[in-house]
Amino acid sequence: MHRPLPEDPMIRSLIAQAKRAQISRRAMLAGTGAGATALALAACSTGSDELSPAEDQSESDKTLNWANWPFYIDEDDDGNYPTLERFQEESGIEVNYLIDVDDNNSYFAKVRDQLALGQDIGADTVCLTDWMVNRWIQLGYTQELNKDNIPNASNLVASLQDPAFDPGRVHSLPWQGGFAGIAYNVEETGEVRSVSDLWRPDLSGRVGVLSEMRDTIGVIMLENGVDISSDFSADEFNAALDIFREQVESGQIRNVRGNAYTEDLVNGDTLAAICWSGDITLLNFEAGYEKWKFVLPEGGATLWNDNFLIPIGSPRKTNAETLINYYYEPEVAAEVAAWVNYITPVEGAYEAAIAIDPVLAENQLIFPNADTLAQAKIFRGLTAQEENEFQSAFQSILLGS
Amino acid sequence: MAFGAFATSTAVAEPAARRKSPIALLLLLPGLLYLGLFFLVPLFSLVITSLQQPDPVVFGQFENAFRWENYVTVLQQYWPQTVRAFGYAALATLFALLIGFPLAYFIGITLRRWPLLQALALVLVIAPFFISFLLRTIAWKQLFSDEGPIVGFLQALAILPGDAAITGSAFAVVFGLTYNFIPFMTLPIYTSLERLDLRYVEAGGDLYASPRSTFFRVTLPLAAPGIMSGTLLTFIPAAGDYVNASREFLGSTDTAMIGNVIEANFLVLQNFPAAAALSLVLMAAILILVSAYVKRSGTEDLL
Known part of the structure; x- marks a missing residue:
């Protein structure tokens, strides 16, 4: 379309100016848009290539980054970590x-993009729970451990040497473990011994459960007589899920929470809860007396472990292995267990603990004997499809739909 | 005060713009770059993610596709939480307005003669910001707990039955939203009322209007810009809020809002396309609701 411009020079110049402005604005927008698309596409591209471990520079780089959970290592009053300080001096x-x-989930969400590209995530070793370790190994996000650097790995207790997610412990070694069982307020309610007791009328609306699917559904399945470490079927899972849904919808279960469940026990919103063993020891310590009692439910408790693993992009693998080796010395393991109140996977730590504190060594939640361990089961590894299916069903109850 | 930015009712007369000033463009560049990098790129990425389909082999991996069905699926599955989010946000906005307006009126007009008291009252409105809002929300959870002071008091007065609970209820979530957003409502209204010329109100009285009629015909219209920005500053973040309604804070399994659904899909279910689609649905819904509101209120020039 070409129409002659008006005669008036002022209008002519105005039109010309408007045209130029228009073009430049459009060009600029297009440029920004194209740039943004390219960047966005780059961000979305999934590295499907086989990942290879980063080159080990431990020889020249004597540092190590260790990512762990809160309150999960011995700590003195000044906020120092005695066992870790000794390690630094020795090594x-x-x-x-x-x-x-x-x-587990939010940590994975934070580092997954770097892992997918095989980059350093800023941690040379990190302690994650069994099922999350399973996911990392399946996705190829971990490096193989060189057991020559970890001779103490032979101290690992027999029951944990061959988990389904990592046969022969090629990629992971346990750090600490714990039970999921039941705790109840001894002042406010009568004895609770099994999961069925949680559904008693006098506990209506005062029961808390964990938002960790494997623990909550796990103990319900055990109550149903299903062995969660065996190859159970989807029907058996769904039967437990139905019980869970019914108790949530009827209001028997007050709330489904993560770590915050301890607050509910403390402020009295819940009188009984499915919970983790180490926390109850800590709560009673803070209360100053045995206000809550932790029991392994009659049907059985779940047992979980958090495991060391070395991310694919870590250039300090040998240093990490040296650290793992150190924490597999029975004396060191006993010292850590005495502080964190969780189960140590190291053989010989029990004997070492007797020397430190004989009462502590008899605590079944820290040094469980064979009888106690027989009451607890490890939730088996799920296939990706099962994980997806079970989690969706579980989350839909948590979201009330 | 920054809160006044929205509330300017008199548009500054635009000086004849000098076109093509290279300095102006240069000054604009950081802003444009910022918008491009931190708004456009993530937005494109979000749109692309929302259309992805699951990798048939590896769980938790997705490949680029054009799967618009993602939107249908999430809406079918999560419409109750979406509706609930807007319902709660609307209620919270209404309550925040009912509390915030008298407060702003008191500070902006009644206390006008005592500037020191006025400043003090303003500080009190802003004071909650000095403490992390997560901590404040957790504090409310403790106050509302079954053995806590509030439930105990209401039960003693027989207002609440003996087995009643507040935490985890819709009331607790709306309360939390209202509480957390009251300053966002109060401050813009305050900036409007603070500038209100009281001679207009006197004139209303002189012309035999009742106080009520003066309020609705003079004060309220003059405070409209503040109310407008206050409601927007409250409603938009409240609709996407995922803290108050979270099971870890004031909510329960019955109170999940769209923000909680997005969180669960992103962090736990690893269903990134669903999370992205829901985020875009939320964005679009807010955009539509807000533009309808702005259009209806007839104050487009405020924005």
Whole structure:
């Protein structure tokens, strides 16, 4: 379309100016748009290539980054970590202890993009729970452990040497473990011994459960007589899920929570809860007396472990292995267990603990004997499809739909 | 005060713009770059993610596709939480307005003669910001707990039955939203009322209007810009809020809002396309609701 411009020079110049402005604005928008698309596409591209471990520079780089959960290592009154300080003196490796993990899922969401590209995630070793370790191994996000650097790995208790998610412990070694069982307020309610007791009328609306699917559904399945470490079927899972849904919808279960469930026990919103063993020891310690009692439910408790693993992009693998080896010395393991109140996976730590504190060594939640361990089961590894299916069903109850 | 930015009712007369000033463009560049990098790129990425389809082999991986069905699926599955989010946000906005307006009126007009008291009252409105809002929300959870002071008091007065609970209820969530957003409502209204010329109100009285009629015909219209920005500053973040309604804070399994659904899909279910689609649905819904509101209120020039 070409129309002659008006005669008036002022209008002519105005029109010309408007045209130029228009073009430049459009060009600029297009440029920004194209740039943004390219960047966005780059961000979305999934690296489907086989990942290869980063080159080990431990020889020249005597540092180590260790990501772990809060309150999960011995700590003195000044906020120092005695066992870790000894390690630094002995090995000459400078350890940067990061309290970076407070949830398996959110930690994974934070680092997954770097892992998918095989990059360093800023942690040379990180302690995650069994099922999350399973996911990392399946996705190829971990490096193989060189057991020559970890001779103490032979101290690992027999029951944990061959988990389904990591046969022969090629990629992972346990850090601490714990039970999921039941705790109840001894002042406010009568004895609770099994999951069925939680559905008693006098506890209506005062029961808390964990938002960790494997623990909550796990103990319900055990109550139903299903062995969660065996190859159970989807029907058996769904039967437990139906019980859970019914108790949530009827209001028997007050709330489904993560770590915050301890607050509910403390402020009295819940009188009984499915919960983790180490927390109850800590709550009673804070209360100053045995206000809550932790029991392994009659049907059985779940047992979980958090495991060391070395992310694919870590250039300090040998340093990490040196650290793992150190924590597999029975004396060191006993010292840590005495502080964190969780189960140590190290053989011989029990004997070492007797020397430190005989009463502590008899605590079944820290040094469980064979009878106690027989009451607890490890939730088996789920296939990706099962994980997807079970989690969707579980989350839909949590979201009330 | 920054809150006044929205509330300017008199548009500054635009000086004849000098076109093509290279300095102006240069000054604009950081802003444009910022918008491009931190708004446009993530937005494109979000749109692309929302259309992805699951990788048939690896769980939790997605490949680029054009799967618009994602939107249908999430809406079918999560419409109750979406509706609930807007319902709660609307209620919270209404309550925040009912509390915030008298407060702003008191500070902006009644206390006008005592500037020191006025400043003090303003500080009190802003004071909650000095403490993290997560901590304040957790504090409310403790106050509302079954053995806590509020439930105990109401039960003693027989207002609440003996087995009643507040935490985890819709009331607790709307309360939390209202509480957390009251300053966002109060401050813009305050900036409007603070500038209100009281001679207009006197004139209303002189012309035999009742106080009530003066309020609705003079004060309220003059405070409209503040009310407008206050409601927007409250409603938009409240609709997407995922803290108050979270099971870890004041909510329960019955109170999940769209923000909680997005969180669960992103963090737990690893269903990134669903989370992205829901985020875009939320964005679009807010955009539509807000533009309808702005259009209806007839104050487009405010924005």
